[in-house]
Amino acid sequence: MARGLPKRSPLPGVRDIVVVASGKGGVGKSTVSVNLAVSLAVMGLRTGLLDGDIFGPSLPLMMNIHEEPLVDDNNRIIPPINYGVKCLSMGLLTQQSKAIIWRGPLVMSALQRLLKGAVWEPLDILIVDTPPGTGDVHLSLSQNVPLSGVILVSTPQVAALQVAARGAQMYRTFGTPVLGLIENMSYAMCGNCQSRLEIYGNTTEKYLEQIDTRILASLPLDGTITGCCDAGVPVVLQHKTSTYAKRFHDLAQQIVKMLERQKKEMKKE
Numbered sequence: 001m002a003r004g005l006p007k008r009s010p011l012p013g014v015r016d017i018v019v020v021a022s023g024k025g026g027v028g029k030s031t032v033s034v035n036l037a038v039s040l041a042v043m044g045l046r047t048g049l050l051d052g053d054i055f056g057p058s059l060p061l062m063m064n065i066h067e068e069p070l071v072d073d074n075n076r077i078i079p080p081i082n083y084g085v086k087c088l089s090m091g092l093l094t095q096q097s098k099a100i101i102w103r104g105p106l107v108m109s110a111l112q113r114l115l116k117g118a119v120w121e122p123l124d125i126l127i128v129d130t131p132p133g134t135g136d137v138h139l140s141l142s143q144n145v146p147l148s149g150v151i152l153v154s155t156p157q158v159a160a161l162q163v164a165a166r167g168a169q170m171y172r173t174f175g176t177p178v179l180g181l182i183e184n185m186s187y188a189m190c191g192n193c194q195s196r197l198e199i200y201g202n203t204t205e206k207y208l209e210q211i212d213t214r215i216l217a218s219l220p221l222d223g224t225i226t227g228c229c230d231a232g233v234p235v236v237l238q239h240k241t242s243t244y245a246k247r248f249h250d251l252a253q254q255i256v257k258m259l260e261r262q263k264k265e266m267k268k269e
């Protein structure tokens with residue numbers, strides 16, 4: 001552990017925790033988290049998905065889980081399972097229509113409850129979807145549990161990439177490796193002439209150097225993806241043979257390989 005960093009305690013029985021983050025909102029973190037988690041489960045990994053977006057949870061909708069979780073005899077929350085993934089979200093613990101108005105310390109304790117007060121084990125990997133920015137949830141995660149890596153999600157526009165770069169810097173400060181960037185909504189296909197429309201521009205390459213990372217996957221802006229999110233069936237399951245499914249499966253394989261490599265290197269040290 002780097003000098004000066006807070007002491008983190010691992011989640012017992014959880015091998016890797018990987019965070020999905022972005023600077024800007026609405027760029028596709030939850031979409032990536034959900035489809036990555038399901039792809040990892042399809043690969044046979046024991047997978048969990050924690051919705052760390054306390055104020056705007058989208059996991060219940062996207063994973064089609066709506067029942068309030070049960071607790072065990074030790075008052076630990078039992079994450080419900082859908083599509084082979086153990087899921088927890090603040091949206092399952094509060095009435096969905098109620099807006100949450102909380103200050104920082106409450107956010108921290110809600111996250112602690114979801115993270116450490118739940119029966120996640122045994123898991124190979126826990127994917128944590130986060131809110132935009134670098135606020136309380138990101139700090140709390142970074143300070144409390146060892147993170148195996150962060151996956152950044154951004155659209156190819158300057159406004160999103162600039163803040164993604166800041167996010168990368170924050171995670172590195174806490175010693176968390178940046179595994180790579182998902183370029184979401186990279187382009188759209190014109191329905192008439194099938195030409196590629198670069199709606200958000202094409203500036204990702206320029207920022208890769210600044211962020212010091214690489215693209216793990218690029219995904220187009222496509223109504224099929226939106227429709228699957230809204231219908232609560234991840235695109236990797238609804239359209240199993242689509243290029244989207246293939247890209248998410250490739251992404252899952254890349255992440256697994258990176259984490260394996262990381263473990264080997266740590267053993268050598």
Ligand SMILES: Nc1ncnc2c1ncn2[C@@H]1O[C@H](COP(=O)(O)OP(=O)(O)OP(=O)(O)O)[C@@H](O)[C@H]1O
Pocket residue numbers: 022024025026027028029030031032053056058130131132184185219220221222223224225226227229230
């Ligand atoms: N590649 C895509 N093509 C079409 N729609 C997409 C794509 N990626 C995400 N969306 C849609 O965009 C919306 C925002 O996506 P999502 O909720 O995943 O973003 P987010 O970064 O998690 O948002 P927030 O910052 O609010 O947490 C959703 O309605 C989702 O269905």
